[in-house]
Amino acid sequence: MAWEGILRALWIFLPAYVANMAPVFVAKLIPGWNSPIDGGRIGKDGHRILGDGKTWRGFAGGALMAGAMALFLAVLAPGPSAIPSPSPFDGWGFAMHGYEAGSHIGTSTFCETPGCRTLVESSPLQVFLFGAIVGFMALVGDAVKSYFKRRRGKEGGAPWFPFDQLDFVVFGLLGFMIASPLLPAGWVWHALTDDWVILATLFILTPALHLLVNRIGYWLGLKKVPW
Ligand code: CTP
Ligand code: MG
Numbered sequence: 001m002a003w004e005g006i007l008r009a010l011w012i013f014l015p016a017y018v019a020n021m022a023p024v025f026v027a028k029l030i031p032g033w034n035s036p037i038d039g040g041r042i043g044k045d046g047h048r049i050l051g052d053g054k055t056w057r058g059f060a061g062g063a064l065m066a067g068a069m070a071l072f073l074a075v076l077a078p079g080p081s082a083i084p085s086p087s088p089f090d091g092w093g094f095a096m097h098g099y100e101a102g103s104h105i106g107t108s109t110f111c112e113t114p115g116c117r118t119l120v121e122s123s124p125l126q127v128f129l130f131g132a133i134v135g136f137m138a139l140v141g142d143a144v145k146s147y148f149k150r151r152r153g154k155e156g157g158a159p160w161f162p163f164d165q166l167d168f169v170v171f172g173l174l175g176f177m178i179a180s181p182l183l184p185a186g187w188v189w190h191a192l193t194d195d196w197v198i199l200a201t202l203f204i205l206t207p208a209l210h211l212l213v214n215r216i217g218y219w220l221g222l223k224k225v226p227w
Contacts (some may be wrong), residue, residue: 005197006205008091012191013202014073015066016172019135020142021213022065023058024222033057037143043150050146051156059139066135067128070094074127091191094130095122099184120184130182134175141171159227165207173202 010017027034035056038049079090079097090099098119122130145167149160173192180188192198211227218226 002197005195006201008191008195009198009201010205011073011077011092012094012198013169013172013206015070015131015134016138016168016175017209018069019062019066019138019172020168020210021217022062022135023055023139024217026057026061027055028222030057045151045153047150047153048156049150050143051150053156054143054146059136062139063132063136066138067130067132070131070134071124071128074122074124090187091194094127095120095184095187096124096127097121099187122183122187126182130179133179133182134172137175137178138168138172141167141169141174144171157225159225162207164227165210166203169202169206 033055034052036050036052037054037056037059038051041049043049074093074096077090077093077097079093090097098121100119145160145163146156149158149163152160154160176188176192214223215226217223
C-alpha cells in the first residue's frame with residue numbers, strides 16, 4: 001500500500017525533519033549563544049563563508065533533538081511481533097523492539113529450524129546516537145548548501161529552490177548510511193529500499209512540507225521569512 005510507505009518514510013525521517021527545524025527554536029530559547037560557525041569570516045568573493053544563520057548552537061540543538069526524536073519514535077513504534085503481516089521486519093522503530101535478521105540478510109546460520117525467528121535488537125543508546133548522527137548530517141547538508149548559496153551571492157535567508165528544501169534530505173540519507181552500523185545489519189537498507197515509495201516520498205513530498213512548515217513558522221513569528 002502506498003499510504004503505508006508514505007507514512008513510514010515521514011516517520012523514519014522525522015529525526016532529520018526535527019534537526020532541520022530545531023535551530024529556529026533553539027535560537028529563540030538561547031538567543032545569546034549565536035557564534036557563527038564561520039567565525040564571521042568573509043571569502044575572497046566578498047561574501048560570508050556560511051553566514052550568521054549557521055551557528056554551533058543550531059548544530060548542537062539539532063543533533064540532540066534528532067536523537068531524542070529517534071528514541072521517542074522507537075518507543076512508540078510497534079515491534080515485529082505486533083505487526084500482523086507476513087514480514088515481521090520492524091521498519092518503524094529503528095529495530096529497538098527487534099529486527100528479524102535471518103530472513104533479511106539471507107543467512108540460515110541464525111535459524112536452524114524452519115519458521116524460527118531470531119530477533120536482533122538495538123539499544124536505546126544506539127537509537128539515540130543514530131538519530132543524532134542523522135540530525136547532525138542533515139545540518140551539515142544545510143551548511144554545505146549555505147556555502148554554495150553565499151558563493152552565488154545570495155544572502156542569508158534568501159530563497160533558493162529546491163536546494164533549501166532538499167539539502168537536508170540528501171545529507172540526512174547520507175547520515176542514515178554513516179550511522180547504519182549502529183543498528184542491526186540490513187535495517188537501514190531495508191527501511192529505505194523495501195518500498196520505492198519511501199525515497200520517492202522523501203524527495204517529492206519534503207519540498208512541499210518544508211514550504212508549508214516554514215510558512216507556519218513565519219505566521220507564528222518564529223521565522224523572519226516565510227520560506
Ligand atoms: N540556524 C542556526 N544554526 C544552524 C542552522 C540554522 O542557528 N546550523 C538558525 C538561524 O537563526 C537561521 C534559522 O535557524 O537564521 C533558519 O535556518 P535556515 O533557513 O537554514 O538559515 P538562513 O538564515 O535562511 O540562512 P541560509 O540562507 O544560509 O540558508
Ligand atoms: Mg533559509
